[in-house]
Amino acid sequence: MAGNGSQAELISYNINNTEICASAARISTTQGDAVEIFEKARGNEKNSFLFSYCVLLFGFIIKLRNYIIKHYFSIVKSLLKKLGSGITFQLSQTPMTLQ
Numbered sequence: 001m002a003g004n005g006s007q008a009e010l011i012s013y014n015i016n017n018t019e020i021c022a023s024a025a026r027i028s029t030t031q032g033d034a035v036e037i038f039e040k041a042r043g044n045e046k047n048s049f050l051f052s053y054c055v056l057l058f059g060f061i062i063k064l065r066n067y068i069i070k071h072y073f074s075i076v077k078s079l080l081k082k083l084g085s086g087i088t089f090q091l092s093q094t095p096m097t098l099q
Contacts, residue, residue, distance in 0.1 A: 018047045022044065022051050023041045024049070
């Protein structure tokens with residue numbers, strides 16, 4: 001457990017986790033249905049690399065998306081301030097009104 005009191009609960013486990021993730025990564029670029037792709041993934045030495053690559057890429061994409069959203073709304077907020085007060089826009093579930 002981390003020093004800040006955080007904890008995680010394992011809600012699922014599968015002995016074929018690497019094959020499942022690698023198959024999911026291949027499904028849009030590989031001929032066959034999901035079962036066929038999964039069967040081909042069993043014992044494939046490239047699974048670990050593909051799994052690691054996808055996890056790293058997904059993490060990068062999430063950080064990039066968050067960065068873009070943060071700066072996009074910062075620019076929008078600045079523009080709205082220049083346009084005048086009383087304009088409302090919504091980020092996520094929280095509406096913001098500029099005075």
